[in-house]
Amino acid sequence: MTQPRLRQSTGHEFTRIYALGAARGELVVDNAQLIGPIDSSDEWIRQRTGIVERRRAPKEVTAVDLAVEAGREAIEKSGIRADQIGAVIVATISNPVVTPSVSTLVAERVGAGTAAAYDIEAACAGYTYAIAQADSLVRAGVADYVLVIGAEKLSDFVSPTDRSISFLLGDGAGAAVVGPSDFPGISTSILGSDGSKWGAVGMEGTYTGFRAGDNEWPYMRQDGQTVFRWAVWEMAKVAQRALDAAGVTADDLTAFIPHQANMRIVDEFAKVLKLPASVLIARDIATTGNTSAASIPLAAHRLLSEHPEAAGGLALQIGFGAGLVFGAQVVVLPGNSPRLT
Ligand SMILES: CC(C)(COP(=O)(O)OP(=O)(O)OC[C@H]1O[C@@H](n2cnc3c(N)ncnc32)[C@H](O)[C@@H]1OP(=O)(O)O)[C@@H](O)C(=O)NCCC(=O)NCCS
Numbered sequence: 001m002t003q004p005r006l007r008q009s010t011g012h013e014f015t016r017i018y019a020l021g022a023a024r025g026e027l028v029v030d031n032a033q034l035i036g037p038i039d040s041s042d043e044w045i046r047q048r049t050g051i052v053e054r055r056r057a058p059k060e061v062t063a064v065d066l067a068v069e070a071g072r073e074a075i076e077k078s079g080i081r082a083d084q085i086g087a088v089i090v091a092t093i094s095n096p097v098v099t100p101s102v103s104t105l106v107a108e109r110v111g112a113g114t115a116a117a118y119d120i121e122a123a124c125a126g127y128t129y130a131i132a133q134a135d136s137l138v139r140a141g142v143a144d145y146v147l148v149i150g151a152e153k154l155s156d157f158v159s160p161t162d163r164s165i166s167f168l169l170g171d172g173a174g175a176a177v178v179g180p181s182d183f184p185g186i187s188t189s190i191l192g193s194d195g196s197k198w199g200a201v202g203m204e205g206t207y208t209g210f211r212a213g214d215n216e217w218p219y220m221r222q223d224g225q226t227v228f229r230w231a232v233w234e235m236a237k238v239a240q241r242a243l244d245a246a247g248v249t250a251d252d253l254t255a256f257i258p259h260q261a262n263m264r265i266v267d268e269f270a271k272v273l274k275l276p277a278s279v280l281i282a283r284d285i286a287t288t289g290n291t292s293a294a295s296i297p298l299a300a301h302r303l304l305s306e307h308p309e310a311a312g313g314l315a316l317q318i319g320f321g322a323g324l325v326f327g328a329q330v331v332v333l334p335g336n337s338p339r340l341t
Pocket of ligand 1: 038039044049163164167223224231261262290321
């Protein structure tokens with residue numbers, strides 16, 4: 001008997017981001033509210049990080065709630081129906097349970113029916129990984145439209161007495177609808193990792209260690225200088241690789257939207273990449289804080305709200321963080337002018 005030849009599908013030739021959505025925690029937390037237990041000052045935090053205040057969600061609001069709000073806005077603005085979505089990918093490090101995932105609940109609540117749904121954990125690079133996956137799913141013919149969301153409620157995982165990272169972190173979600181396009185709207189993604197720096201940022205202690213009485217309840221911490229140096233030296237190279245892979249130069253960019261980790265890192269990137277003065281640089285960190293997987297789509301959403309003329313232009317986006325992991329690609333900014341939340 002001859003074995004039947006398998007059918008292997010290919011989908012759409014090109015993809016693009018149709019629209020963005022955003023949800024920021026409704027509480028505005030300024031530096032003064034955090035400095036007491038970490039022996040810091042408003043001046044130190046502003047100078048070292050560029051953060052003036054961060055947005056956090058109240059106790060009763062979850063990462064799923066933020067994801068649903070952002071996802072609904074992106075779907076509404078995309079012009080597609082929720083039931084056309086074939087996959088929902090949520091990038092997050094703030095799911096309070098190991099299982100089930102955040103994404104299945106989000107899919108159900110946004111009306112995406114029985115769409116494929118899964119979470120990915122690539123920390124602050126999560127959104128760039130999820131965009132790469134959405135692009136692949138649409139081009140492979142697995143889904144026509146993919147809802148990508150970066151969603152975090154990091155305030156649930158910080159210790160108010162930790163002075164290494166807690167003051168950086170905020171809560172929010174950013175969403176994008178990815179679908180077929182007549183032109184290339186998402187470039188080849190540059191994705192990678194460096195597990196030799198596994199311990200540089202992440203949770204202090206484990207849940208199993210806590211149960212055994214070996215460590216305190218796990219919370220976020222980092223070796224800030226290690227991450228800072230790695231980001232400035234290595235990530236500028238990754239950003240350049242993404243430009244090269246896309247076949248464009250810094251002069252072709254309308255916007256630069258890096259992960260919002262620290263304003264000094266953003267400034268350093270701009271210098272090393274020799275970005276022309278005309279390139280809009282996302283600086284959402286000043287008032288939102290570092291929202292990990294949510295930070296790039298939130299920053300992109302704000303940039304388009306403040307500069308609707310950037311729609312249709314090219315944006316270089318790069319994420320990097322715990323793992324360590326990184327991801328970057330060039331995208332065509334969607335042609336909507338989303339509202340600020
Ligand atoms: C965390 C970070 C803001 C710290 O800034 P920094 O300039 O590297 O600070 P350093 O660790 O060198 O410490 C400098 C001084 O500030 C002090 N300091 C450290 N944390 C402080 C805080 N929260 N408040 C006040 N002072 C602090 C240190 O004790 C040190 O004092 P000294 O000079 O008297 O010894 C910075 O390293 C950073 O942003 N790193 C990258 C973060 C990142 O990208 N994370 C990605 C994953 S989310």
